[in-house]
Amino acid sequence: MIEIIGVSKSYNRGAVKAVDNVSINIRNGEIFGFLGPNGAGKTTLIKMIAGILNADEGTIKINGMDIKENPLEAKMQFGFVPDDPNIFSRLTGLEYLNFMADVYKVPAATRLGLMQTLLQRFEIAAAAGDLIQSYSHGMKQKIVVIGALLHTPPVWILDEPMTGLDPRSSFDLKKMMREHADAGNTVFFSTHVLDVAEKVCDRLAIINKGRVILSGSMQEIHTQLGAKQSLERLFLEITENE
């Protein structure tokens, strides 16, 4: 569960209001999507949830834990995949995964089995001993996803996770997101692709210029729009204004 209550954030001393009074409740058992064009404020909000940026205003709780007041406890609740998988390029994949497992205190007895399972699932087991700098964008993305899942967090937070993944891995990741939510956990991800949001999310919020303009299930969103306007049309209009 993620509770976002009245959260705002500006850059450049207020010149750019990237996130403007956003309130969203993301429940257990659902995949929640954050859909918006580039520059809408998705990454800024996600960085605040992950505790990388401080909100100017508002409160964010992950499974009841306030990211500002109890950052370490809150951070143990989620796995975070940033939009840019540029990480420790001079480590091998395995070294990186062991580093992540150390940070999150994953017991030595369980980590190896979990790593092997995930490395095979994403079909990069053969490259695990190679330096990350030799990886393609998609491979880096995969190793970051695996690293974020090693402490088996109940909440997944993924910023544009499908970008750069090959179709097979993208399919696998979506399937894993579904399974994770169906097991009663929370999956929150952002995308600028309407199709992805439509296919993957149980509920979504559409964000533009830092504000949530529509939210709910696909059906609720269609009801709010009325018969006259399609979501695709609305999304095109938002995107064109950028």
Ligand SMILES: Nc1ncnc2c1ncn2[C@@H]1O[C@H](COP(=O)(O)OP(=O)(O)O)[C@@H](O)[C@H]1O
């Ligand atoms: N570090 C920063 N300094 C100044 N402005 C920023 C910074 N990061 C993002 N912005 C601006 O904030 C707005 C939201 O950006 P971002 O959260 O990255 O959106 P999205 O992830 O939806 O593309 C954009 O106008 C962007 O230019």
Ligand SMILES: [Mg+2]
């Ligand atoms: Mg972004």
